[in-house]
Amino acid sequence: MISTELSMIQMLDPQRHELALLQAAWLEKGGTIEVLAGPSFKPPPERHEPPPRKKTTKARRIAPKPTYLDRMAQRDIEREERSARKEQAKAELLESVRALAETLTYAQAECKTGLARRTLQRLAVEGGFKFRPAINNRRPQRTSEADDLKNAERIRAFKEIGISRYQAMSQLGVTFKTFNRLLEKFGIDYPKATKGPELGASNKKAQD
Template sequence: MNAYVSTELSMIQMLDPQRHELALLQEAFLNKGGTIEVLQGPSFVPPPVRHEPPPKKKDAKAKPAPKPETPAWLDKLAQRDIEREERAIERSREKLELIERIRKLAETMTYAQAIMSTGLSRRTLTNMAKANGFKFQRAAFKSQANLRCNVDEEKDAKDAERIKAFKDLGLTRNQAREKAGISYRAFTRILENFGIDYPKSNARPAFFPRAPKQQE
């Protein structure tokens, strides 16, 4: 037996004299004609059965629980990073599209033609072609023989007559060339082909009257 049971037995044994005295008093009361009436204790009435309502079904269209709000400054930083990434992706895409466009132009164009078509500088086009492994078409240079073949002899003959007339008027070579509307190379070619002896410089036009000399 443990200490707890031993303590309870000791308390019961301590109450034995009182129970014995109570039993003697009860017996003396009954001998004198007294009666003991046993009263009925309170009856236990169980509580009524509680009917719980059936659980409600969750609405499929119910709004989701709100997410915890993040601080405004965190939202701004995140949005700024997202926009920076989007701009970088857009620049990369535009650069690739430009490279592909220039690559296609290089298949049929020279540098000069690509400059006129795109507005980009020659250095930009050269660096782009070198970095991406493509080349532009070479420019076709016309030889002197081809230039001679393209000369309009009939036009040269008309220009030669005009140049002779300008010579008679006393115009300088540069004035005659500008009046004829031709280049310096074409002017020189016409002089050589038609044997025109045009003086290289005139002090004054032939049709201007000379000022008389003053006598001392």
């Protein structure tokens, strides 16, 4: 690296020698050489930073108190929202009951949903659908002649002690239709409206 710079300096020697001869000839003719001052470094002016600003807290805005009209409007909005929620719940209940009606009877739907029969009937009318019909698998009970005779004797005993038809049917464990059939079959004239004695006392007399 040093040898390269030295060779460059040596290459400039003829130019410096020529420049020195020209300067000497210029001075002999009375000329002057003015040496200009080189560029001077001036530091940049000092920068003055502005003082930091203090953060000012904004006053909290207090919401104005609602007026009477505002409260009334808010009540109307809340009332409409409650009504909308009620209608939505009713529509959901109607659709769920509609789906149950495709496969269930009224009795089965009552057990499934816990809803009353009247509520299910009202929903069916409003929704325009029907529940599956109930299948009555009960076969009519066949009674023998001996059973009819025995029940007829008990009916006559109930008539003598003066108990009502309803109490007599309860004691026999028969339906209204069967009770009337026995009355007609054996010609028993049983009063239709008779206020009988206490049921316990009637049982005791019937057993005696």
